[in-house]
Amino acid sequence: MAYDSILDAIGNTPLVRLNHFSPRPGVSVYVKLEGYNPTGSVKDRIALFMIRAAEEAGELQPGQTVLEPTSGNTGISLAMVCRMKGYPLLCVLPDNVTPEREALLRAFGADVVYAENATSTNDAVFKAQQMVRDEPGRYFMPYQYGNENNPRAHYETTGPEILRDVPEVSVFVAGLGTGGTLTGVGRYLKDNLSDVKVIAAVPHPGDLVQGLRALEEGFIPPVLDESVLDGRIVVDSVSSFHMTKELMQKEAIFAGISSGAVLKVAVRIAERLESGHVVALLADGGWKYLSTELWSRDYDETPEETQGTIWW
Ligand SMILES: Cc1ncc(COP(=O)(O)O)c(C=O)c1O
Structure with missing residues (x-):
């Protein structure tokens, strides 16, 4: 095939x-x-569905940055999909991420920011939500926990x-x-x-x-x-x-x-x-x-x- x-x-x-x-x-x-x-986890499926649906609905347009709070597989899957489709990806990471994971995100071309003093994914979620509120229109946040395309x-x-x-x-x-x-x-x-x-x-x-x-x-x-x-x-x-x-x-x-x-x-x-x-x-x-x-x-x-x- x-x-x-x-x-x-x-x-x-x-x-x-x-x-x-x-x-x-x-x-x-x-x-x-x-x-x-392709990136070694089930999350490739949902990354593709969430990005494709956002494009079809006009929620994600060229020039926007995809922003996701994640330390795990979903970030790496989004990094692959965004690389292919030409969107910058910014992952908001908690403090305890292993160097391998950050390196893999960067290898795909993603950027990362750390949510200061954040030890859990929940803290990273709050930080990402704040970033979306601070700069309306700049980011699209798939948010796997609340996205029906998951x-x-x-x-x-x-x-x-x-x-x-x-x-x-x-x-x-x-x-x-x-x-x-x-x-x-x-x-x-x-x-x-x-x-x-x-x-x-x-x-x-x-x-x-x-x-x-x-x-x-x-x-x-x-x-x-x-x-x-x-x-x-x-x-x-x-x-x-x-x-x-x-x-x-x-x-x-x-x-x-x-x-x-x-x-x-x-x-x-x-x-x-x-x-x-x-x-x-x-x-x-x-x-x-x-x-x-x-x-x-x-x-x-x-x-x-x-x-x-x-x-x-
Ligand atoms: C390694 C691993 N196992 C299981 C799951 C659970 O899958 P789901 O988010 O669909 O409940 C995830 C994702 O959160 C995962 O990264």
């Missing part, structure tokens, strides 16, 4: 059946490898790809960050299948699993539609690390830390099923997490059990 641009290479990521995580013969666990997108990207691309590849999917599992993946894929699957279930993997409040957020910390992203969820399972960060390493050891799949949390939940769900197919979305590859050395650590043989509620 020859693409006309790197933007056409977004999506259509591989779906792989895991051979060492299924609890019994009639139950399969599949993983969708979003690390195979779940729409998953409704129109990720969801159909999953149904095409596993037509009888019984349960879909993904991490909860903005909620865009769970909302968009969940809605699509529920619109097309009668009894599919959708389960969120979430961290403990205060326990960092990069890319995921605990709703108890007080911010419910506007794009999250909680009515599509059939359960929310909490996974601690050590278990997420452990499972990410186990995925490498047993299946030779190199994925990021939130993938370990998602896989842990997928396996717990699979254990409840007599038969069926569980599909887990792994948001990114392992490259950005090498400095954690999670793959060379030893882990306790009995990691903490998952907690949470399954409402079916």
Whole structure:
């Protein structure tokens, strides 16, 4: 397949059946490898949808700068899309960003500013909102937490790809960050299948699993539609690390830390099923997490059990 641009290479990521995580013969666990997108994460999908929709609506015009508060994957994805489309990108970063991430943003041509004394994404959001207010018309802020084109990207691309590849999917599992993946894929699957279930993997409040957020910390992203969820399972960060390493050891799949949390939940769900197919979305590859050395650590043989509620 020859693409006309790197933007056409977004999506259509591989779906792989895991051979060492299924609890019994009639139950399969599949993983969708979003690390195979051009910048290495699921966020390429929403970056393209948010920018394209803003252009079509006239909210983003040549000469304007795209401004986004982000320390993570979304910034890198926006940097690729903006580079291709010719918009300057300015990312507002919290103080604790790793040098690799800043270097990658700059490699794509993005500029960065630090939100002073900001340790969380929330502080970076306030700073970016202030910048938009201070200079009306200069910036366009996609704001992934409140932009309907975030779940729409998953409704129109990720969801159909999953149904095409596993037509009888019984349960879909993904991490909860903005909620865009769970909302968009969940809605699509529920619109097309009668009894599919959708389960969120979430961290403990205060326990960092990069890319995921605990709703108890007080911010419910506007794009999250909680009515599509059939359960929310909490996974601690050590278990997420452990499972990410186990995925490498047993299946030779190199994925990021939130993938370990998602896989842990997928396996717990699979254990409840007599038969069926569980599909887990792994948001990114392992490259950005090498400095954690999670793959060379030893882990306790009995990691903490998952907690949470399954409402079916
Ligand atoms: C590594 C990683 N995993 C999971 C997620 C969660 O995805 P979503 O924002 O669609 O809920 C994100 C994004 O926030 C992420 O960067």
